[in-house]
Amino acid sequence: MxxxxxxxxxxxxxxxxxxxxxxxxxxxxxxxxxxxxxxxxxxxxxxxxxxxxxxxxxxxxxxxAERSGMGIRAYTAYVLKEYKLVFLILAMFAVYVGLIDIIGFIVTTIAFIIAAGLTVGPTTKRNAVVMSIVAVVLTLGMYFFFETALHVRFPTGILI
Amino acid sequence: MFDLLYLGIAEIFQPQVLLIILLGVIAGIITGLIPGFTVAMAIVLTLPLTFGLDPVSGVAAMIGVLVGGMSGGLITASLLGIPGTPSAVATTFDGFPMARNGQPGKALSIGIWASFLSSIVSLFLLVAIAPQIASFALMFGPWEMFALIVAALTIIASVTGESVLKGLIAGMFGLLIATVGADPISGISRFSFDFATLRAGIPFLVVLIGMFAVSRLMESIQTSELEKDQQRRLEDKAKDVQFVLRPIATLKQVMRKPVNLLRSSSIGAIVGAIPGAGGSIANIIAYDQAKKWSKTPDEFGKGHDEGVVASEAGNNSTVGGDLIPTVALGIPGSAVTAVLLSALMVHGINPGPLLITNEPNIVGGIFVAFLAASFFMLVVQFTGIKYFIRVTEIPAHVLVPVILVLCVLGTFVLNNRVTDLYILLLMGIVGYIFVKYKFTLAPVIIGVILGPIAETNLRRAYMNEPEWTLFFTRPISLTFLIIAVLSIVFTIWQARRAKAKAAAQP
Incomplete structure (x- = not known):
């Protein structure tokens, strides 16, 4: 189909x-x-x-002729369960890409990593801490690496 | 031939370049061993980091990633029985049983040696064959180049994926999206549909990052995939495996059967040179052939050293084979070498039959970087293997967002355009849908990179002589077109036969 x-x-x-x-x-x-x-x-x-x-x-x-079993409702339920995270992450990714120009690279990137990490992984306090550290270190590290080594100008919106 | 190597040695044997290759090898091994992450993804994400380097160092870094990635899959394949990359599927057949029989160290060190030695064999083939093919290709006119691209695309479409039809659709789709943007001869802007985003065309690398990295990440967060991943972590076998590597003893063991090693390496190099076919196919064919020719075929599957040697030699030697058409003709054999070519293009170097003549230091650099990367791979694997296993413990919910952000960075750094990010998102979704419905992605990528070259040559041919029969009357051009038709006919025939066989034995 x-x-x-x-x-x-x-x-x-x-x-x-x-x-x-x-x-x-x-x-x-x-x-x-x-x-x-x-x-x-x-x-x-x-x-x-x-x-x-x-x-x-x-x-x-x-x-x-021989198709049977799964009705439309069961199929939709299966799709929703199997692809729930795919839809969610794609939506978040779209929002991230859309806002990067308006709000600024650093803030949106940190927010995206934390939000996506908590969506895919468990929403525990420990995971939130881990994701925050990863997000801040990675974003700032990459930002300064590319700005100093390759002179890339990242989008800065209202914030940074 | 030797002057190329001399030039390469001068380019590569500098502390900074060697360090870059070493880092590339380590990065490659790490991505190679994480299940679900492919070498193509690693090389795509390395690319933006190399923009600031000179062309030779940039290409050298990517060759390091490629060589490391091909051997990284061995670790998870042997210890966990899960191939870290698709190129290590056959390695699980004998590597894993050998590890389970209490010899994990032996499985790993045999695999490392086989990877190393086969890389060297394929390097010899590369250095010997590529310049010959390139000088032959200097005779090609636009007709031959166009026919060659047609042949390359149909071969890719037929060897990858489940059906030729889907492969061809994928390839043509790649060619079609490559026509968006400025036309390669007169520079007329095409198909922008008044979107400013599309006026500059759809950048090849953005398609690549979207299709290979974003779509793969989406696959890995499907509920069933995440559950599988959790299961693997629960029964993590790698944590408490104790092993001792005995480099010298296993080297002797591998060298005792040189025929197996040479056969598997040659198979890998040949398969690698065929456009579209890469490590994942060579790995299985080499294993299968080793079993057929072995004196002890019954031992295969139970932890036989010949099986580990054949499968690892098969996949690592594809690197050398893959580089043959890439260097000699400018036709990438796989998505990975397509990135390599585009890296050269970013630096304003045009790949094609003239590459060896015009840029001998780059070609020599590629050869020597391959050699250096193989040595580093050997040393790094033997010294660092215990630490690398820990990488598999990083959970998916950390990896997925981090790699998505790296995709965004790579795309943005390419042209400094935010609008490219929208194309990235779109291509990620298209790639994911393609993967879900079993359209292979390699033809799309090769189509996008070869599209402008195909168009330029087709139109040049017509400008020379407005006569389309020339494609069929010039012998080399005709040969390529016949190969193209045969590759389709053969695949359809093979599929029919397989179907008939399946029907015959219920």
């Missing part, structure tokens, strides 16, 4: 690339312009994705 969704997404992407590759400025290139190669790749990719969808669709159709 998932493969079919991926296939559809890939076809949409290929169409998007194909339709947007027509109006590039023409230079003195008789046959291939800036849009030709992307169009070639997009067409091949779309064909492959269609084959994938047909194959998986047939498999799904064949197995429909």
């Amino acid at each position: 998932g493969e079919i969704v991926i296939g559809v997404f890939i076809i949409i992407l290929a169409i998007l690339i194909y339709t947007n590759s027509g109006d590039f400025p023409q230079l003195e290139e008789p046959v291939l312009d800036a849009g030709s190669y992307p169009r070639l790749i997009a067409v091949i990719l779309a064909i492959l994705a269609v084959i994938l969808i047909i194959r998986k669709g047939m498999e799904l159709y064949k197995s429909q």
